[in-house]
Amino acid sequence: MRKLLDAAAVEFGEKGFHAASISSITQRAAVALGTFYTYFDSKDALFQALVQDMSAQVKSSAAAGIAQLHDAGEPSALDVEQSALASFLAFASEHKEIYRIIDESEFVDPAAYKAHYESTAARILERLQAGADKGELRDDLEEAHAWAVMGMNVFLGLRYAVWAEGADESKVSQLARSILERGITK
Amino acid sequence: MRKLLDAAAVEFGEKGFHAASISSITQRAAVALGTFYTYFDSKDALFQALVQDMSAQVKSSAAAGIAQLHDAGEPSALDVEQSALASFLAFASEHKEIYRIIDESEFVDPAAYKAHYESTAARILERLQAGADKGELRDDLEEAHAWAVMGMNVFLGLRYAVWAEGADESKVSQLARSILERGITK
Amino acid sequence: MRKLLDAAAVEFGEKGFHAASISSITQRAAVALGTFYTYFDSKDALFQALVQDMSAQVKSSAAAGIAQLHDAGEPSALDVEQSALASFLAFASEHKEIYRIIDESEFVDPAAYKAHYESTAARILERLQAGADKGELRDDLEEAHAWAVMGMNVFLGLRYAVWAEGADESKVSQLARSILERGITK
Amino acid sequence: MRKLLDAAAVEFGEKGFHAASISSITQRAAVALGTFYTYFDSKDALFQALVQDMSAQVKSSAAAGIAQLHDAGEPSALDVEQSALASFLAFASEHKEIYRIIDESEFVDPAAYKAHYESTAARILERLQAGADKGELRDDLEEAHAWAVMGMNVFLGLRYAVWAEGADESKVSQLARSILERGITK
DNA sequence: AATGAATGAGACTTCATTCAT
DNA sequence: CATGAATGAAGTCTCATTCAT
Numbered sequence A, B, C, D: 001m002r003k004l005l006d007a008a009a010v011e012f013g014e015k016g017f018h019a020a021s022i023s024s025i026t027q028r029a030a031v032a033l034g035t036f037y038t039y040f041d042s043k044d045a046l047f048q049a050l051v052q053d054m055s056a057q058v059k060s061s062a063a064a065g066i067a068q069l070h071d072a073g074e075p076s077a078l079d080v081e082q083s084a085l086a087s088f089l090a091f092a093s094e095h096k097e098i099y100r101i102i103d104e105s106e107f108v109d110p111a112a113y114k115a116h117y118e119s120t121a122a123r124i125l126e127r128l129q130a131g132a133d134k135g136e137l138r139d140d141l142e143e144a145h146a147w148a149v150m151g152m153n154v155f156l157g158l159r160y161a162v163w164a165e166g167a168d169e170s171k172v173s174q175l176a177r178s179i180l181e182r183g184i185t186k
Numbered sequence E: 001a002a003t004g005a006a007t008g009a010g011a012c013t014t015c016a017t018t019c020a021t
Numbered sequence F: 001c002a003t004g005a006a007t008g009a010a011g012t013c014t015c016a017t018t019c020a021t
Helices: A002-019 A022-029 A033-039 A043-071 A077-094 A097-108 A110-133 A143-163 A169-182 B002-019 B022-028 B033-039 B043-071 B077-094 B097-108 B110-133 B143-163 B169-182 C002-019 C022-029 C033-039 C043-071 C077-094 C097-108 C110-133 C143-163 C169-182 D002-019 D022-029 D033-039 D043-071 D077-094 D097-108 D110-133 D143-163 D169-182
Strands: none
Touching (some): A002 B002, A002 B097, A022 A043, A043 A097, A043 A110, A077 A110, A077 A143, B022 B043, B077 B110, B077 B169, B110 B143, B143 B169, C002 C097, C043 C097, C077 C169, C097 D002, C143 D169, C169 D143, D043 D110, D077 D097, D097 D143
């Protein structure tokens, strides 16, 4: 039930899993306490559903941005990465709770936590290798490069989309692109 | 009391803040339940002390690595960053619980969480600007670059120091260095 | 509604009154949850109806056995008691849930519990006194004798009809008859 | 803890297992709710402890009566059975809750329920066989006779010790003895 | 300083019952 | 008559914290 999932996102985002209470979630959703158990088996089950829901939303938001890029002609590998980060920043700005929810999944549902980052890294790696195949990127790219890119993106999102109100997100994604392009040396 | 802090690191690392219990921590530390309150005011206070303790340990571990580098002659800016990451990977390998503890501080003590990353980023930024001053790094380096570097380091640590048993950590820090040196383009 | 009563007998027999759920009973009966309340006012009302239903069934089963006996000529008082026990054993074998349901009525509907045993004892007493009137049984028979006979029957039923699969029920009823006939002394 | 066990006997006796609440039991025992869990793992565990406690009490009460009998010279087998019933009636008079507690154990802890009656029957059978060995009782006594005797006792106890205030218990045990002695025939 | 029994607020979860369709 | 989603009271259990010893 959408109402409960949305209320849970807010509640978990504000309080974290343990401090959040089903009672408070149902109040936010404006349904009776017992109604919760018509839709979810337990607090854990709700949390897992929420993690999957948000994880899917980030992915599709990035995918949508990239698809749009392709509509306007073949983009370069760096264009693609910059767009992925931009989409992510936009999403995180809108759904600041995603950080706290993903982070807490480390405790509530460790498998989901690992799966989230591993699948994200895998998607990044695919894109990087496509760029290498086109001759735009280095030939030696491997999993660790994907994790490095993901780490950059995640922390830039935390700092400039979640913590900073009104940061210039397009500037941030250009900056990240320039690191990927030529590092930080002179 | 050192015994309690060590026991807490293990307990919080294994179970997370909420699932951890004072009773279990005192058992691990082989002291009576009530003794805990002679040394700490509350579970929260213990957690905060632990976060500061670990935060200080990471910092001094990185600082020690860099100091050593300076003993062998003036290192380059990239040498310094590579060494910082190597120290961090070594520390995280030894203290895998640090990730879970820092992550949970987001919920238990958000100020400490922010402070940890902000001060880490500040230190990185100082180093980067020193590199720029020496003419080794770009002149346009700013806070966001430091966050990007920190994000890379954190995620590489998660993937290769915490999750992967026996990964080749020196290879990882070289790989990160090469990204900082020239990005990922051909 | 027969379907609900039968489903309830199984459910209450398996789980006991409190662990049994209306939802599970309606599922067994293959009707919707709400339908239950078309036929019964409450869970308690269902249970009471069930107790009466089963109580009536035991009684009529014993009565039928005795009636059959009379068809074959005037039976002796001991013949009648033996037949009553045999009928009861047969019934209990078929409806093992009766013990649990009657036992639980002690908590759910204490009046029904008392009424069940008091009316059963009364019927036994009537038969015993008829036997005394015919000169076959002692003249001093009173209520307590009826309760003693009932206790024997109930426990033999528990042990040999409910708990023991495939016990020799006719042997059990003969054994009980011999106790009534001459006690257990040499 | 004795206070909790006694409070539980009253509470379970009055309301039955499910209607009884830990909260009400701790109130009767005049301790805080949480204190309960210092002494018992769960409501079930308390109930099991209580069943064992009461079961042990009945047994030792009967054993004490019989021991006393032996002190006054070798008793006959019928003396022993009569004494056992008398002890039981006295105990049940004092602890009317025992019936409800044992009955409910059928649902809460079926194994304990079975064990209670099986061990009781076993003790009766031993005594009966000792009587047979002495030549006082029949040679063909077997388990079913013990169950018959137990059933008599239990139902006489229910009717005259639990339900009837101030019944003449010695008359009841004499009556039971006379059934064992010569049955109910003329 | 150390101990650990006692405390009680708080949270999840169940399920009989209702009622609009 | 039948349905089943929604309700909310009630109850078990956990655990941080206190305090008398």
